[in-house]
Structure formats: C-alpha cells, structure tokens
Amino acid sequence: MTEKGRIRAGIGGWTYKPWRGTFYPKGLRQADELDYAASRLGAIEINGTYYRLQKPESFAKWRDAAPDGFKFTIKASRYCTNRKDLRETGESIEKFLGQGIAELGDKLGPLFWQFMPTKKFDPEEFGAFLAMLPKKHAGIELRHALEVRHESFVCAEFVELARTHDAAIICAHSEKYPRIDDQTADFSYARLLGAREEIDTGYPESELDAWAATARTWCKGQRPDGPAYLAPDGPVPGRRDVYMFFINGAKVRAPAAAEALIARTAQ
Template sequence: MARIRIGISGWRYAGWRGVFYPAKLKQAQELEFASREVQTIEINGSHYSLQSPQSYTRWYEATPKGFVFSVKGPRYLTHMLRFRGERASVALANFLASGIFNLHEKLGPILWQFPPSFKFDRVAFEAILQSLPAHTDEAASLAAKHDKQVKEVCLSPGRKRRLRYAIEIRHPSFCDEAFIKLLRKYRAALVISDSVADWPYAEDMTSDFTYLRLHGTQTLYGGEYSDAALEHWSIRIRKWASGLEPKDVQRISSKPARRRAGRDVYCYFDNDKKVQAPFDARRLMQRLSDN
C-alpha cells in the first residue's frame, strides 16, 4: 500500500530555535521534536561530510517507529569527482561504510543532487546509475572497499533491502528522452524540484516512488507556500500515490509512466531560510489528512 510522507530538508537550523523549536529545547533534542511534527526528514549533513555510525544510530534512536529518513549523497561525488575515475568508487564505498546501515528500516531514498554545471551525457550517466548498489547486501560488499578516510565503519547491512535512489538535476541538457529511459531502466526516481531558480522542472514518473523537493516561492530556499499552492501539491501527491499522473502532467518523455497500483511519495520542504519549511510541511500534512 502506497505511503505519503511529508517532511523537511534538515532539522538543525539556528533560526528555528524559539520559532519552530520551543525556546528552552536542548539542541540535542531537536530531532526528537521535529520527527514527531513531520513524517520524514532529509539528512543534509551527509552531503557536506562523512557522518559517523554513532550519529546514524543516535538519529535512529531519537525518532519514532515508522519514521523514515532520506540521505543526501556526498557532494564530493556529485560536484567534485562527478562520479569519475577510481577515486569515485572509493568515495562511494566510504559513504556506504560511514553508517547509513544503522538507520535500518528507517533508511529511505538516497538523494543524489547534481550541480547546475553538470551536463547530461548518456554513457557517463548510465555508468553512474550502474555504480549504485541495488540492495543493502551489495552496498555492504562495496562498503568493505573503503579507505582510511572513514575513521569508524559500519559494514553490517542487516536485513537485505532494496535501495532507492532519487536524482535531482539542474542543467537543461537533462531534458532528454534518453535520460528518462535510463532512470526507468535503473528504477531511480526523478526529483520533482519546485524552485524560483532556472532549473528544469519535470514530473516524469520513473520508479515505484515519487520524490518532491519544494525549495521556496519567493527566493531560493525562502517563501511560504500559499494555501492555493499547497492545494495544488496535495492534488498532485494524491494522483502520484494512486499510481496515476495529473492530467496536466509536465514530462520530458513523450511516453506516460507505467500505471501502478500506487507509489510511495516523499515530499520535502526546503524553504528553511525564514522558518517556513516545518510549518508548510504541517499544513500540507493536515490538508492531506482532511481529504
């Protein structure tokens, strides 16, 4: 049965204290608080540096049963190495060894966000998708090839589970039928990215789940979503969760998505600059629960 999860991108923001977080709440308790206000959270720290197995364990223990994290893949891979060369294989192993297995059943999609300067090349991008392990056992085998960059490792994957990947693109060259075919071949989800920035916007369904990132309405990472905007998104989210597409779907591909009985939906508000993300997430959750 398809699940809809609405949440936020990150949770540790100084400007949220005393606004979203109660004034006297300890910083160490912020995740515990946030995870009971929303249904899923993107882990952003993993994009900037390798985290530790202890951190992932702490995040697992702080959150309630049924909660799900997405994990943002390292920018070292997407922005610097761009998944090229032997060093990229080691960097991927390091990321997988750094503790994500300690999220256990709370590990949701892994998000790969590519920079605006990253152009689509069919052969190169297929190599990237091929390099991503399909399930946790395969990921553990790759993680064992880590180097000394990882000070503490976690190589125990637990129960074998399929890994889900979400791909966020920001260069217009990705508006190519070949790109959508690759995502469908490897069952990776195209991130539906709503932003005032000049990034491609598309709603092609390429996997058995849908991944949305709502980056703000007035500036990048700022601007509250109006009631009308939330209604727009709630209608689309219900369609995607039912396995269908909206009638006014905006696709790159000329081919519609394969109809399914349902799709899980992950929706993250990233308009965090003025503390709008958690409140918009709660408003959308309420709107979805009311209908």
C-alpha cells in the same frame, strides 16, 4: 519492507536557530529538537553527509530519536556527484554507503544524489553511474533519487534512462532549476524551494492544495494532468511512497509548510 503508498512531508535538517520559538517551543533543549521534529513530520533530509562522513553511532542515535514509520533521506557525498566523469566514482560510492547508513534500519529512506548546475547530461556517463548504484547495502533495500540542475537533462532520453534503473527524478519547484515531472521509480520525490517569508505557511493555500493533490495522485501510482511530460508514462507501479520536502526559499517557514501539507494529505 512496509507496504508502499504513504505520503511523507518534511524539511532539510533539524538544527536551525530561527526555528527556535517558531517551530520548536521556547525552552526546548537543542538535544531534543530531532525528537520533536520527527514527532511532527514524516521525513527529514540529512544534508551533512554531503560535506563529510558521519559516524555509525550518529545514525543509530538519529534512528532511535524517530518514531516508527519515519524516514531519513540521505544526501550523497559531494565526492560522489561533483566529478568531471561520474564513471570514476565507484570508490567514493562505496565509502559513502559504508559510513554507517545501515544503522538507520527501516527508517532509511531514499538516497538523494544532487548534481551541480554545471553538470550536463551525457547518456553513457550517466548510464554507467546509475549502473553503479546498488539495490541493497548490508541487507537493506536502497532507493535512489536524482536531482539534476542543467537544462540538458530535460529530455526523454534521461527520463527513460532513470526509469530503466528505477531511480526517481526529483521534481524541483524552483525559479533557478529545471522541473521534471515524469515519474521514473516506485516512489516519488519532490523538493519545493519556493517558500515566501511573508506567508505563514511558506506557500499560499492554493499552491499547497495543488501540491497535496499532486502527492495524492503520485501515491496512487498515477500522474497528474497538466505538466508537460517528456516521455510516455512507464508501467503503473501500484501505489507509491511520496516524499515532499520544503527546502531553502524562506527556510524559517519550512516546518509550517510541511505541517500544512501533512494536514492536507492525512491518510
């Protein structure tokens, strides 16, 4: 494992037609888009794994396209998270992990478990689900991040449960979903969904400055002043890895937003 304490900003996926000629240089081959994106950013979310299993050869190809230090976060299969009772998802978790993610090697970042907006917090159900998430797979350490979208999760009990299992609660910047700022793992994960197309960098300068300050504070193992936290802070982990992704909103602006954040947090 590399030493903790790095801030990585990135985007969701790398294939998006409006990025051609805006982020990707005109004339760049589609086959070279991942190489280009990985050379400019710190991380990319792989979202195709939510819809279908991928081939081990694909993970190996993506690994080889990215430079040292780069990370891919992987969105867990919908067959794992879109269930009436999460206690019945053990077999689906095994299938998701077994599709070939180990091929990413040290470029494997956190696994990202997204739940439907209709999924409510049930302490027993979620406790059982989190207990099923393995800490290692094929000799590789796994980190888990949780994106919850129902207001019932906005409570100290959920924060403490996630902290017990060393799972990060994703901090979502969105008008549609609740935001939880409590840090519950030895890494931080944010998804920023508020980009605006009329702004070249998606977010105004002042907001990018604020998110950069938040990232630096998280990276130090601290928590920023200001947010309304749900539970007392947990044990200080030392330095944290930080992942910040610009997702949805004005998607065409996502790469520029990520690059603007990288410039602000250069270490």
